[in-house]
Amino acid sequence: MHKMLNIKIDGKPVxxxxxxxxLQAADEAGIHIPRLCYxxxxxxxxxxxxxxxxxxxxxxxxxACCTKVNEGMNIRTNTPNxxxxxxxxxxxxxxxxxxxxxxxxxxxxxxxxxxxxxxxxREFRYEGERKKYNADSSFSLTRDPEKCILCGKCVRVCAxxxxxxxxxxxxxxFKSTVMPAFNLPxxxxxxxxxxxxxxxxxxxxxxxKDSTEEVWKNLHDPEKTVIVQIAPAVRVAIGEAFGxxxxxxKTGATVTALRMLGFDVIFDTQFSADLTIxxxxxxxxxxxxxxxxxxxxxxxxxxxxxxCEHFHPDFLDNISTCKSPQQMMGALIKTYYAKKSTIxxxxxxxxxxxxxxxxxFEATRPEMNSSGFRDVDAVLTTRELxxxxxxxxxxxxxxxxxxxxxxxxxxxxxxxxxGVTGGVMEAALRTAYEVLTCNELPGIDFKPVRGMEGxxxxxxxxxxxxxxxxxxxxxxxxxxxxxxxxxxKRNYHFIEIMACPGGCLGGGGQPYPQGAxxxxxxxFYQQRAQGLYHIDQNKKYRKxxxxxxxxxxYQDFLTQPLGSVSHExxxxxxxxxxxxxxxxxxxxTVSL
Amino acid sequence: xxxxxxxxxxxxxxxxxxxxxAAFIKSQTPLHDNxxxxxxxxxxxxxLFGFLxxxxxxxxxxxxxxxxxxIHGMATFYNYFTLKPRAPYxxxxxxxxxxxxxxxxxxxxxxxxxxxxxxxxxSPDGLFSxxxxxxxxxxxxxxxxxxxxxxxxxxxxxxxxxxIEHYKQKHKKKNIExxxxxxxxxxxxxx
Ligand code: SF4
Ligand code: SF4
Ligand code: SF4
Ligand code: FES
Numbered sequence: 166m167h168k169m170l171n172i173k174i175d176g177k178p179v180x181x182x183x184x185x186x187x188l189q190a191a192d193e194a195g196i197h198i199p200r201l202c203y204x205x206x207x208x209x210x211x212x213x214x215x216x217x218x219x220x221x222x223x224x225x226x227x228x229a230c231c232t233k234v235n236e237g238m239n240i241r242t243n244t245p246n247x248x249x250x251x252x253x254x255x256x257x258x259x260x261x262x263x264x265x266x267x268x269x270x271x272x273x274x275x276x277x278x279x280x281x282x283x284x285x286x287r288e289f290r291y292e293g294e295r296k297k298y299n300a301d302s303s304f305s306l307t308r309d310p311e312k313c314i315l316c317g318k319c320v321r322v323c324a325x326x327x328x329x330x331x332x333x334x335x336x337x338x339f340k341s342t343v344m345p346a347f348n349l350p351x352x353x354x355x356x357x358x359x360x361x362x363x364x365x366x367x368x369x370x371x372x373x374k375d376s377t378e379e380v381w382k383n384l385h386d387p388e389k390t391v392i393v394q395i396a397p398a399v400r401v402a403i404g405e406a407f408g409x410x411x412x413x414x415k416t417g418a419t420v421t422a423l424r425m426l427g428f429d430v431i432f433d434t435q436f437s438a439d440l441t442i443x444x445x446x447x448x449x450x451x452x453x454x455x456x457x458x459x460x461x462x463x464x465x466x467x468x469x470x471x472x473c474e475h476f477h478p479d480f481l482d483n484i485s486t487c488k489s490p491q492q493m494m495g496a497l498i499k500t501y502y503a504k505k506s507t508i509x510x511x512x513x514x515x516x517x518x519x520x521x522x523x524x525x526f527e528a529t530r531p532e533m534n535s536s537g538f539r540d541v542d543a544v545l546t547t548r549e550l551x552x553x554x555x556x557x558x559x560x561x562x563x564x565x566x567x568x569x570x571x572x573x574x575x576x577x578x579x580x581x582x583x584g585v586t587g588g589v590m591e592a593a594l595r596t597a598y599e600v601l602t603c604n605e606l607p608g609i610d611f612k613p614v615r616g617m618e619g620x621x622x623x624x625x626x627x628x629x630x631x632x633x634x635x636x637x638x639x640x641x642x643x644x645x646x647x648x649x650x651x652x653x654k655r656n657y658h659f660i661e662i663m664a665c666p667g668g669c670l671g672g673g674g675q676p677y678p679q680g681a682x683x684x685x686x687x688x689f690y691q692q693r694a695q696g697l698y699h700i701d702q703n704k705k706y707r708k709x710x711x712x713x714x715x716x717x718x719y720q721d722f723l724t725q726p727l728g729s730v731s732h733e734x735x736x737x738x739x740x741x742x743x744x745x746x747x748x749x750x751x752x753x754t755v756s757l
Numbered sequence: 758x759x760x761x762x763x764x765x766x767x768x769x770x771x772x773x774x775x776x777x778x779a780a781f782i783k784s785q786t787p788l789h790d791n792x793x794x795x796x797x798x799x800x801x802x803x804x805l806f807g808f809l810x811x812x813x814x815x816x817x818x819x820x821x822x823x824x825x826x827x828i829h830g831m832a833t834f835y836n837y838f839t840l841k842p843r844a845p846y847x848x849x850x851x852x853x854x855x856x857x858x859x860x861x862x863x864x865x866x867x868x869x870x871x872x873x874x875x876x877x878x879x880s881p882d883g884l885f886s887x888x889x890x891x892x893x894x895x896x897x898x899x900x901x902x903x904x905x906x907x908x909x910x911x912x913x914x915x916x917x918x919x920x921i922e923h924y925k926q927k928h929k930k931k932n933i934e935x936x937x938x939x940x941x942x943x944x945x946x947x948x
Contacts, residue, residue: 330826336759337834346825347829
């Protein structure tokens with residue numbers, strides 16, 4: 166227990182633990198001190214100085230985010246001097262920032278803009294030299310260093326949460342810039358495209374690579390049949406942009422909106438998530454029975470897969486060879502469905518709506534072309550879909566529900582929970598249990614693999630066989646566990662890995678948290694998770710292998726899990742990537 | 758200006774120096790963590806190579822287990838380190854008023870043309886770097902240009918090719934003389 170200290174904030178006496186900073190103390194006392202570089206889950210670095218306060222007896226204004234409280238401290242957060250100084254600081258940041266809010270992607274979602282507005286900046290008083298840099302982009306992200314305010318949140322989230330260290334502060338003073346190693350294009354860096362930095366960036370300096378224009382073009386092309394799929398995590402977050410609480414199930418309304426936007430056929434990535442379970446489940450059973458490489462890792466997360474290719478190439482054979490649900494669906498659309506519907510595959514334009522920026526990269530992997538064409542032509546994030554809905558003037562709040570199209574629109578609750586950490590594991594266990602024992606599963610929920618901790622483990626008994634499983638998110642947790650597996654300290658059969666905290670529901674392409682909520686807020690992510698579990702509970706089918714359309718596709722087309730057709734269309738391979746990533750093992754576990 | 762650190766051509770000499778660097782890193786014992794060695798290792802590289810080649814930073818990253826992004830950040834933070842080799846001939850063309858009026862601008866254009874480079878950059882052969890300066894203190898003899906310790910006065914554009922050629926020849930001669938000289942005898946400042 167920490168000792169409690171008595172302090173005063175704006176005249177109000179409060180008791181706070183001695184390890185608190187002024188900013189934490191104020192948060193608890195219900196006073197929001199303005200901030201740009203502080204985030205509760207990241208080490209405070211005092212970069213922006215927006216959080217300055219007045220402390221009795223101190224000559225300077227200390228930054229609240231990195232000043233610890235003292236017994237008897239008398240803090241004032243809202244004096245005329247502080248208000249003026251804070252405004253000056255923000256004005257100075259604005260002075261070195263492009264003045265084009267109206268045409269900026271981040272307009273209305275920009276922390277700098279809203280802070281300037283809240284603090285009452287009404288004119289530009291400090292005209293000076295402005296930094297000039299070229300924008301840079303990868304398949305997943307765009308970087309515009311001219312809009313960067315050097316808060317360093319991206320650098321910290323990439324290092325501490327993801328263990329990737331793709332970004333750094335370089336140079337100093339006026340030339341100071343955040344960039345990838347050697348100032349190379351981010352495409353040539355170890356960046357794994359998770360997009361977490363885009364959730365943290367207060368401005369438009371880091372954003373997803375936009376694909377909406379390309380999708381619009383194809384939607385308006387009469388020659389094209391545009392087919393779309395939606396990932397599980399999208400449906401419980403999209404409503405947030407239209408004023409609904411996180412976790413609200415907007416599956417039906419999203420399908421309606423997609424039809425109104427002009428998509429011709431609407432499928433559900435959850436169908437191919439069920440298919441993933443069939444293939445991956447059988448792969449696991451085979452690996453266990455035939456002494457294959459273990460532990461087996463899930464392969465649904467392209468952020469994790471690229472991370473493994475850069476940082477842990479010695480584990481590449483441990484990743485399941487299954488393509489991700491997005492890519493399985495892509496492959497089926499241009500083979501199975503093209504044949505069935507007699508639409509020529511070259512006329513199909515295949516779009517997916519994902520909570521994820523890494524999926525944009527995944528779709529461009531050269532090997533993802535089972536039909537001879539790209540399996541998936543364009544990937545939109547949840548945020549981009551929201552933008553298109555707005556551009557089309559669709560009043561999302563008023564939409565009635567509609568249904569996915571046949572035959573790739575049917576799914577089970579097991580597939581829905583792919584969107585939350587632990588979900589793929591739970592779905593796999595539901596099916597593996599029944600396939601191996603030929604008995605019906607007594608209780609359907611595998612509670613031990615649920616939860617929001619970054620590292621979870623469980624042992625499941627199936628047919629007297631003890632199967633050790635683990636569920637991980639945040640790649641810095643993965644660094645730690647992999648090094649312990651190498652050292653023989655941990656022993657698992659099957660591990661689920663998602664790059665993003667909380668799983669895909671916390672993906673880098675999800676809506677920005679609204680109001681005072683921070684990204685990585687536990688309660689916020691739990692609400693999205695509850696949304697998914699709720700959908701699962703109310704589904705007619707809750708185990709992948711009982712999905713009637715899954716049985717049908719095996720009968721009509723794929724023959725059997727791990728069969729030769731599956732092998733060709735649904736499985737893939739991985740390769741070592743440069744630059745080689747350097748892992749930093751941190752003792753602490755990252756958890757929401 | 759921020760620069761992109763490109764790959765360096767791996768000459769036998771470069772290879773040898775990288776070997777030396779690897780040995781140096783191995784010989785060091787960190788005070789607490791590897792991070793604490795980074796400064797002295799970067800110093801060593803700067804002296805050994807005359808700049809920080811990307812390959813050397815990558816080697817440090819692998820051996821000390823520090824991400825390259827972090828090393829690059831450190832390398833650009835301190836003015837002491839340079840990311841490009843320093844050209845052996847540093848040209849300073851005066852752009853002060855007197856020189857300017859006397860036709861300095863045309864001389865500068867000619868320099869850019871002959872050296873195929875821009876202000877603040879190295880010539881493609883790596884021999885010259887072109888810089889401007891404000892006054893060399895001999896305005897009466899303008900336009901003035903300094904190349905290392907030599908001052909060239911009353912230059913006209915037509916004279917530039919000849920002057921540059923002179924330094925190229927000088928460099929060639931020096932190189933032949935020094936081929937046998939070893940690079941050894943290096944002492945790290947911290948030792
Ligand atoms: S996308 Fe992920 S890996 Fe890439 S820079 Fe951002 S946080 Fe780092
Ligand atoms: S890119 Fe964004 S998050 Fe990163 S330092 Fe700049 S403003 Fe901050
Ligand atoms: S966890 Fe999900 S959202 Fe995040 S990178 Fe992986 S697949 Fe994408
Ligand atoms: S929020 Fe405290 S210095 Fe930036």
